[in-house]
Amino acid sequence: MKPSSASDCCPAPKSEPDLRPIEGEEADEELAVLAKAVGHLARVQILRILVRRTTCVCGDIVDELPLAQSTVSQHLKVLKDAGLIRGEVDGPRVCYCIEPRALRRLKVLVAGL
Amino acid sequence: MKPSSASDCCPAPKSEPDLRPIEGEEADEELAVLAKAVGHLARVQILRILVRRTTCVCGDIVDELPLAQSTVSQHLKVLKDAGLIRGEVDGPRVCYCIEPRALRRLKVLVAGL
DNA sequence: TATACGTATCGTAGTATAACGATGAAACCG
């Protein structure tokens, strides 16, 4: 097992202000996309796993869920397409981590309701 | 047009503390259900309409969306099933309003990510 | 180079969602 350059892919939270509007058609669409991505138990659990560990998680996500590898991979893709997570290739494996900016955006949009 | 007893169905925010856990299997499931309900543009827009007006909205929701009446009715049902809104029958129409408790719950769960 | 490992992608089947028009049911108005 390699040390893995996991620390590379998890960006520091970087609290640069988010200037995007919190209302309007575009914000609505954004919220819908983000919420839809979160709208599945498996994906909520994946997010929880990634949030809990500040470091990146390589693949062991599959072991924590009662789902086939291909299914988990699909859920990861959904989250990635929504921008909520990022996957960094690290040798033979892939390291996933939260995209803090998107998660913060989701929180802001929901809080704005 | 009747005065409508709209004020009856919109409960005061009532900030009684929410003792439900913010994590764990049950919370995850709850978040998934709520997020799924929000995960559609039309439903986000409906929520926005209901939040904006503190008073209940009787049916004019259909006029504000570019969707057929039956489609809007379905979306309302989804939101109602998720517990996010409530529909009070008021004579021939139905008054919809936010269920503050559920909305607050959603905010707490998302913020807890 | 061959083998093993970790993931992604493909193909598929079953189920759910979204949209609409048409129809129904309940409450009001004439």
Added chain:
DNA sequence: CGGTTTCATCGTTATACTACGATACGTATA
């Protein structure tokens, strides 16, 4: 009573989602 308004439900069609096994692909290790 008969018609109108308001909303829900039904039936249908098209599309999307979820899950799985099988397979392909890239990277390390023997």
